[in-house]
Amino acid sequence: MKKLGVVTSGGDAPGMNATIRAITRVAHSKGLEVFGFERGWEGLMKARVRPLTPRSVGGILGQGGTILYTARSPNFETEGGLEMASRTLKSNEIDGLIVIGGDGSFRGANKLSFKTDTLIVGIPASIDNDVFGTDETIGFDTAVNTAVTEIDKIRDTAISHDRIFIIEVMGKKRGFLALAGGIAAGAEVILIPEVKIRKQKIVQTIKENDAKGKKSSIIVAAEGIGDTRNLAKNIEKQTGSEVRLSVLGYAQRGGSPTARSRLLACLFGNKAVESVLNGQGSRIVGLKHGKIVTIDLEETCKIAKPLDLGQLELAHILAT
Amino acid sequence: MKKLGVVTSGGDAPGMNATIRAITRVAHSKGLEVFGFERGWEGLMKARVRPLTPRSVGGILGQGGTILYTARSPNFETEGGLEMASRTLKSNEIDGLIVIGGDGSFRGANKLSFKTDTLIVGIPASIDNDVFGTDETIGFDTAVNTAVTEIDKIRDTAISHDRIFIIEVMGKKRGFLALAGGIAAGAEVILIPEVKIRKQKIVQTIKENDAKGKKSSIIVAAEGIGDTRNLAKNIEKQTGSEVRLSVLGYAQRGGSPTARSRLLACLFGNKAVESVLNGQGSRIVGLKHGKIVTIDLEETCKIAKPLDLGQLELAHILAT
Amino acid sequence: MKKLGVVTSGGDAPGMNATIRAITRVAHSKGLEVFGFERGWEGLMKARVRPLTPRSVGGILGQGGTILYTARSPNFETEGGLEMASRTLKSNEIDGLIVIGGDGSFRGANKLSFKTDTLIVGIPASIDNDVFGTDETIGFDTAVNTAVTEIDKIRDTAISHDRIFIIEVMGKKRGFLALAGGIAAGAEVILIPEVKIRKQKIVQTIKENDAKGKKSSIIVAAEGIGDTRNLAKNIEKQTGSEVRLSVLGYAQRGGSPTARSRLLACLFGNKAVESVLNGQGSRIVGLKHGKIVTIDLEETCKIAKPLDLGQLELAHILAT
Amino acid sequence: MKKLGVVTSGGDAPGMNATIRAITRVAHSKGLEVFGFERGWEGLMKARVRPLTPRSVGGILGQGGTILYTARSPNFETEGGLEMASRTLKSNEIDGLIVIGGDGSFRGANKLSFKTDTLIVGIPASIDNDVFGTDETIGFDTAVNTAVTEIDKIRDTAISHDRIFIIEVMGKKRGFLALAGGIAAGAEVILIPEVKIRKQKIVQTIKENDAKGKKSSIIVAAEGIGDTRNLAKNIEKQTGSEVRLSVLGYAQRGGSPTARSRLLACLFGNKAVESVLNGQGSRIVGLKHGKIVTIDLEETCKIAKPLDLGQLELAHILAT
Secondary structure, X not given: OOEEEEXXXXXXXXXXXXXXXXXXXXXXXXXXXXXXXXXXXXXXXXXXXXXXXXXOOOOOOOOOOOOOOOOOOOOOOOHHHHHHHHHHHHHOOOOEEEEXXXXXXXXXXXXXXXXXXXEEEEEXXXXXXXXXXXXXXXOHHHHHHXXXXXXXXXXXXXXXXXXXXXXXXXXXXXXXXXXXXXXXOOOOEEEEOOXXXXXXXXXXXXXXXXXXXXXXXXEEEEHHHOOHHHHHHHHHHHXXXXXXXXXXXXXXXXXXXXXXXXXXXXXXXXXXXXXXXXXXXXXXXXXXXXXXXXXXXXXXXXXXXXXXXXXXXXXXXXXX | OOEEEEEEOOOOOOOHHHHHHHHHHHHHHOOOEEEEEOOOHHHHXXXXXXXXXXXXXXXXXXXXXXXXXXXXXXXXXXXXXXXXXXXXXXXXXXXXXXXXXXXXXXXXXXXXXXXXXXXXXXXXXXXXXXXXXXXXXXXXXXXXXXXXXXHHHHHHHHHHHOOEEEXXXXXXXXXXXXXXXXXXXXXXXXXXXXXXXXXXXXXXXXXXXXXXXXXXXXXXXXXXXXXXXXXXXXXXXXXXXXXXXXXOOHHHHOOOOOHHHHHHHHHHHHHHHHHHXXXXXXXXXXXXXXXXXXXXXXXXXXXXXXXXXXXXXXXXXHOO | OOEEEEEXXXXXXXXXXXXXXXXXXXXXXXXXXXXXXXXXXXXXXXXXXXXXXOOOOOOOOOOOOOOOOOOOOOOOOOHHHHHHHHHHHHHOOOOEEEEEEOHHHHHHHHHHHOOOOOEEEEEEEOOOOOOOOOOOOEOHHHHHHHHHHHHXXXXXXXXXXXXXXXXXXXXXXXXXXXXXXXXXXOOOEEEEOOEOOOHHHHHHHHHHHHHHOOOOEEEEEEHHHOOHHHHHHHHHHHHOOOEEEEEOOHHHHOOOOOHHHHHHHHHHHHHHHHHHXXXXXXXXXXXXXXXXXXXXHHHHHHOOOXXXXXXXXXXXXXXX | OOEEEEEEOOOOOOXXXXXXXXXXXXXXXXXXXXXXXXXXXXXXXXXXXXXXXOOOOOOOOOOOOOOOOOOOOOOOOOHHHHHHHHHHHHHOOOOEEEEEEOHHHHHHHHHHHOOOOOEEEEEEEOOOOOOOOOOOXXXXXXXXXXXXXXXXXXXXXXXXXXXXXXXEEOOOOOOHHHHHHHHHOOOOEEEEOOEOOOHXXXXXXXXXXXXXXXXOEEEEEEHHHOOHHHHHHHHHHHHOOOEEEEEOOHHHHOOOOOHHHHHHHHHHHHXXXXXXXXXXXXXXXXXXXXXEEEEEHHHHHHOOXXXXXXXXXXXXXXXX
């Protein structure tokens, strides 16, 4: 085991840089050379690679984004794409490859693992927190805090104007961010793709709040629940209250990672290098039962991560 | 001069509460009683009023929104509306009324001033900074910082993905926020309602940046420039680069006011009380040539505030 | 089970208010009346009590500090003090008492539990994270982020001036905050009360960094490690570099709680009410193996919480 | 006019990097080459210089500190030091030198201006705001906001514990930061070097507050007012209340500059280049009466900047 490769893939997440730093410095302390492939799978296919050293990863711990750049590469998961990547790994004598990304990236990594002798280990970094096998992904805590900070600000206006606000947060398929952000911001209603709620129910909640003296309400909705613009119009019509929509956009992906996202980056990075050094490939690193563990790569690709619906009920009680 | 009324009107702005606190405490120190009218002109028309004391305005200095609530009241600027407001002022023996709001609120205040003996003084509080006679409105500095913080975060993703981002900030008619935010965030292109820029020019700038090695660009656009969604599609087609749109929404109105917005709130509040005590009504307070002054209320309603186009040129040079 | 008491005790922590809100609203939804005792044990001894309702705890979710006030009460742990508190509980017919605080508060709670029939349940809220039985206390995550934000700022100056900085964070007896904050901020040296490090070793690390091209270094030290002022002078003498000391003070206790501190507050509050309703007293709530659990109150008072020294080693590797 | 030099000197301030970027890009657009001297006057004396290009100053707009490093150089203001610097300017054919720093740096710059043909222009960047001729220095707004954010947090604890806090902010000789921060944070007492206040007066204010129901008070003190530790003990003894001291340290110098500090950096940088191109040396750039102007370098060194004592009175009224 001499050479370690690193790649960031898929949507960026705060803490990717902290992860690159951790991997590089831990691997270096174990006598490994480290190489970064640029722009996700693109860099593997086209052999865009540069050495990473303890000094070259200095100063990036607190930076959002990824110094290795990232991209979505639809061509990668073809025979040809995997073949090219496999050849790059071989010609560069990469013994282990650490893939920093989300569930999409891990599906690619899994396919690649069947085409190469290089050991592949994944590190979950995604604001969506939708990776099976880990309670938390790097960047999730940062995104939740970014969302809550924004929602707190919007509440100032909601209260001052007696208005209803629908705040759309990221999450095309899953509601982890909406649920955590909604509870932490005290949202009166939380809408997630996993649970259908009838419009009539939402309207009823708002009317009940109004009767209790809560003239403003915050509805936090994951983007995957459907057309929030229409929803806003609908609720406005049925409640008679002003309803405004605010879509929290790409800022949720950026910013300096929180302490927790950085800490996870350090611990996950360390564990991934350890896994490679132990000859354990086709794994991802995760936080499970409060411990840093590894789990099977293929398993994480196949199983959908469960969401704690009990928290949704609690959220409802807490916003009374 | 014994009784002073206060009202917040129009869109809320960070620092309105700090202004209410300043007015109340300064007025109290001069022996005045202070009364707050709730929900903008609505409160004046319907005589919804409550006393404000140095203690009751404690703890609000750093809070966004307005404890007096605010609203837009289309009925106010009718004969009947002004009449009702005038009667409320008379029956409550309000000698002076301080109106905290933006240019729309001042137009209403101006009309009211012809129907009442109560002295009326305006304090400009608006994230739009579009009030003639003052270099800065309360809340503007906060909104600019909120926008810049968001844009800084989005730049992380822009760079990591080699993407173009259009970031839409508030400003239906004026570009003060877009211009200041764009310069402070180092936007490659700034689009404001005051200056038409041809799409071809934007595309050219992006291509030049690309040639220079700047693979990502940030375009900051005031909402008043037109359909940003369409613009994004257009630029994507013509540059071949990925273009994403992020609309910075209502969070720009909220949040704890910055030190500068709070300081302006204190100084403006103090000056407004002084103006009323000196018997000078039909004025607004402002920052002019670095000093706190008052100017004619009618004048501020009639003249459009000029925007420094030199800064737009400078922005272009700075983003090279 | 009809009446529930709540008290915040010891040093304040961000998220105490979120906890009060969660307890009140969950308890109310189960048909309980809730009463808050003011100023810690003082309020129990002197029967300073006020009702808490879903509406009266509105708007406090994101506020630092505690609306119930808190204090240290040396008299409480005497026979007389416990007797007075016990009588207050009886005369107010309090069936269950939830104590929000740190390890000191739990020792008092434990003593009280032998003098009363009221069921007592503790909720760990402390920036020190030093409560046995829970992986994390409410407020810890906020304090770590506050510290990291400050350290990030100081690093700007450290780098610009080629200076060594010692940054003292809170933690009289334990190093949880220093350790987590130090790793997350990339500190070159972390000093905690649990592990003695010789000055010579620190000097050596700094000299090695200097040789590697790192002209500035950050030393994060828990306040419990001894006289940091002296340490600064010593290191300055031995390295010849400028050394500055910055003591991060009480700001570490305040501020709006992070999303995670708020979420813990909600989950812990909910669990504590559940425990009381199940007739289980003399427990504290905690996060263990990723789950919300309760553990024995007496046990938490007797056992010192272990600190993961492996993280200290990792920190050293990460800062190379 | 072909070659422009830039140097940052004295204590660092947020926005120095934004200034370097502005100078470099504006100068480049006018056909000038730009060179940065490293570590303040040290770099001029020892000819440590590197080229600055529009690309090499990319990405620094929002970064605290200075990429050119800074230092205090006692040797500079000797005959020998000035001679060395003058020779460096000559041998590098530097036509104009822009000095970014505070009043100490300008005194050095003024002395140097008599020993060289290079045109020298100063840009005030200092968290102290103590430069005559400009209403505001780059970095001041950021430092005030940093201080206010911290004080807001400490107030949470102050209120929860009914405590008095003395918060020491930077300012060895001048009270600009303490005054602005104190007003914006609603400090009950503000202590600055320019105005002696008797301890008895402070104690009286605290007692009056207590009588009014304000059980906690915040005293903001500039470091130059004397021994705050002693003051804390004294007030504790005389009021019988708990008094805590918190020294806001070096974090006040760092952090990402606010929008306003960045904007000033852009405008000042632009004006400084313009001044050099117009052949006007021995000037500093400033904000005066709301406009960007230049004033005489020697004048700024000789005259102490006045502080608006009316604001101190207002602060007292506002904190009632």
